Amino acid sequence: NAGVMQNPRHLVRRRGQEARLRCSPMKGHSHVYWYRQLPEEGLKFMVYLQKENIIDESGMPKERFSAEFPKEGPSILRIQQVVRGDSAAYFCASSPRRQGTNTEAFFGQGTRLTVV
Amino acid sequence: GENVEQHPSTLSVQEGDSAVIKCTYSDSASNYFPWYKQELGKRPQLIIDIRSNVGEKKDQRIAVTLNKTAKHFSLHITETQPEDSAVYFCAVLSGSARQLTFGSGTQLTVLP
Numbered sequence: 330n331a332g333v334m335q336n337p338r339h340l341v342r343r344r345g346q347e348a349r350l351r352c353s354p355m356k357g358h359s360h361v362y363w364y365r366q367l368p369e370e371g372l373k374f375m376v377y378l379q380k381e382n383i384i385d386e387s388g389m390p391k392e393r394f395s396a397e398f399p400k401e402g403p404s405i406l407r408i409q410q411v412v413r414g415d416s417a418a419y420f421c422a423s424s425p426r427r428q429g430t431n432t433e434a435f436f437g438q439g440t441r442l443t444v445v
Numbered sequence: 446g447e448n449v450e451q452h453p454s455t456l457s458v459q460e461g462d463s464a465v466i467k468c469t470y471s472d473s474a475s476n477y478f479p480w481y482k483q484e485l486g487k488r489p490q491l492i493i494d495i496r497s498n499v500g501e502k503k504d505q506r507i508a509v510t511l512n513k514t515a516k517h518f519s520l521h522i523t524e525t526q527p528e529d530s531a532v533y534f535c536a537v538l539s540g541s542a543r544q545l546t547f548g549s550g551t552q553l554t555v556l557p
Contacts, residue, residue, distance in 0.1 A: 333488075362544055362545075364547075369550075370549060370550070371451075371534055371547040371548055371549040371550050372489065372534065372536075372547040373547070374544045374545070374546065374547075377543050377544050384543055385543050385544060388544075420488065420489070433479075433491050433494075434491075434545070435491075436481075436488040436489045436490070437488060438487065438488050439488060
């Protein structure tokens with residue numbers, strides 16, 4: 330059973346371009362969480378999705394950021410018109426049930442986005 | 446929302462000594478408290494967790510204690526080894542939240 334897979338591992342974008350980050354959860358996991366980690370900081374929650382539904386997007390900026398988790402395929406975090414402040418590591422985690430309900434959330438290796 | 450504070454931000458100990466990292470939280474309804482270890486350039490990995498109905502949990506050299514009244518919990522690592530060097534994050538799941546709130550992390554360095 331492969332772990333949570335994120336790609337790409339590293340992504341470089343020029344200001345104004347779009348960034349697409351992909352997350353394939355572990356097999357059997359239908360809950361996906363995206364976190365952002367700025368250099369030397371903790372993980373900040375962005376969005377929580379279940380298949381085809383956004384459950385909680387309270388941590389995601391209202392503009393330029395969007396996320397989806399379609400019925401088939403990986404979850405995608407999309408950042409439009411990137412700015413230098415978007416440079417960070419973006420981690421995805423998945424779990425078979427909601428976090429904390431006797432279940433562990435497993436993290437992917439992250440995507441390190443650099444905006445130049 | 447939940448507010449989680451973690452101290453210290455950096456900690457250096459000699460190999461074989463103990464290390465203690467503390468976190469405080471604000472929501473008294475919080476009920477799940479995991480600790481994650483993140484090595485440089487790698488993913489966060491769960492090392493131990495505790496639920497609100499338990500005061501202490503131990504797994505070999507690591508232990509976590511929870512004081513619900515004071516709203517703080519701590520990670521204890523005994524007999525530290527160089528491979529324990531990493532960033533450690535505490536996290537809290539509050540009663541009404543659907544996701545974890547993380548502390549700002551502690552960079553632990555174990556000196557040989």
